[in-house]
Amino acid sequence: xxxxxxxxxxxxxxxxxxxxxxxxxNLNHDxxxxxxxxxxxxxxxxxxxxxxxxxxxxxxxxxxxxxREKKExxxxxxxxxxxxxxxxxxxxxxxxxxxxTTNYGYTFGSGTRLTVV
Amino acid sequence: GENxxxxxxxxxxxxxxxxxxxxTYSDSASNYFPWYKxxxxxxxxxIIDIRSNVGEKKDQRIAVTLNKTAKxxxxxxxxxxxxxxxxxxxxxxxxxxxxxxxxxxxxxxIVHP
Numbered sequence: 001x002x003x004x005x006x007x008x009x010x011x012x013x014x015x016x017x018x019x020x021x022x023x024x025x026n027l028n029h030d031x032x033x034x035x036x037x038x039x040x041x042x043x044x045x046x047x048x049x050x051x052x053x054x055x056x057x058x059x060x061x062x063x064x065x066x067x068r069e070k071k072e073x074x075x076x077x078x079x080x081x082x083x084x085x086x087x088x089x090x091x092x093x094x095x096x097x098x099x100x101t102t103n104y105g106y107t108f109g110s111g112t113r114l115t116v117v
Numbered sequence: 118g119e120n121x122x123x124x125x126x127x128x129x130x131x132x133x134x135x136x137x138x139x140x141t142y143s144d145s146a147s148n149y150f151p152w153y154k155x156x157x158x159x160x161x162x163x164i165i166d167i168r169s170n171v172g173e174k175k176d177q178r179i180a181v182t183l184n185k186t187a188k189x190x191x192x193x194x195x196x197x198x199x200x201x202x203x204x205x206x207x208x209x210x211x212x213x214x215x216x217x218x219x220x221x222x223x224x225x226x227i228v229h230p
Contacts, residue, residue, distance in 0.1 A: 006160075033217075040126075042206065042222035043161075090160050106151075106218070108160030 003027065006091050006109035012117045013078065013085060021076045021112045023091035029107070030096045032074035036060060037088040037111075046089075049074055050096060078114065086116050119144040121209050123221025131229050136197050138224045140207035141189040147209040150183060150190045151218065155204045165192070197228045 004025040013019045023032065034046040045058030049068040063082025068074050074093075078085045092106040120143040130136050140150075148169035153161035167174045167181045167190065174181050178197075183190040190209075194201055204225050210218035 040222065043220045045217065048217065092160075106153075106161075106163065108153075108162065110160045111158070 004091060004093050004107050004109040006089075006112050008112060009110070011112055011114045013114060014117060016080045018077055018079050019114065021078070021089055021091075021114070023074045023076065023109060024072055025074075025093040025107070026072060027093055027107060028071075029093035030071075031094050032068070033092045033094070033106070034058075034064070034066065034074070034076045035090040035092065037090055043090065046076065085114055088113050119147060119209055119219040121207060121219045121221045123207050123224060125224060126222065127225045127227070129227045129229065130197055132197060132199060134197055136194045136201070136226055136228075138192045138205055138207070138226070139189060140191070140209070140221050141187075142209040142219075143188065144209070144211075145185075145188070146211050149210050149218075150181070151208050152181060152192050153206045153208070155206065155223075157203075161204075161206055194226075197226075199228050199230050202226055202228045 007022045031050045033048040035043040036046055037043055044060050046060055046064050047055055047058055047066040049055035052068055052071055055066050055068050063079055065077045089112045091109040094106045123140045128136055151166035152164050154164045155161040165176050165179050165181050167183050169185055178195045180193040204223045206223050207221040208218035
């Protein structure tokens, strides 16, 4: 059963700590994305990766870091430099290319809710 | 870059009524318009999409219309049911290539039984 898995579902971070959110997909999707969701602000892109060992900053990359060592995995680290990390984090994956009949829509994970304590 | 406006931010309807959510976009290069449904505490799920060579697409009680000239597209839900209650997001992008969609801010749909 193909899908995208985020873990943990809930995460608590102390001030000054780095934490890493996991995202794994078995859909054979080329691209993976991290979004941050805050109430009333929709989905904001943090980082994305379209190929292994390469990634690009999104609109709100400051205070975050990522890696893409395997096609299936795209972990997100929330560093101590991120001053307001409490949010719902969503990972997504999707296909690239120009095949007209392809479903270009994202598949999202179920999210990780991060809270600073 | 692309800018997507979504309205209304909240929509309350009675069970059985229709619901319409509207989005406008700014980049004429956008040619792919997906809609996502997000239930409480879950990730968004793609429910329907439309490409720019099509004016309308239907899937049971859900339909999406696209007006490329006016740069707007809409989600129509007929015969609403309480399980339709969720946050709905529209998005716009240029399909293929780098494909980074721009999302609207979401519409919270509440269906009262």
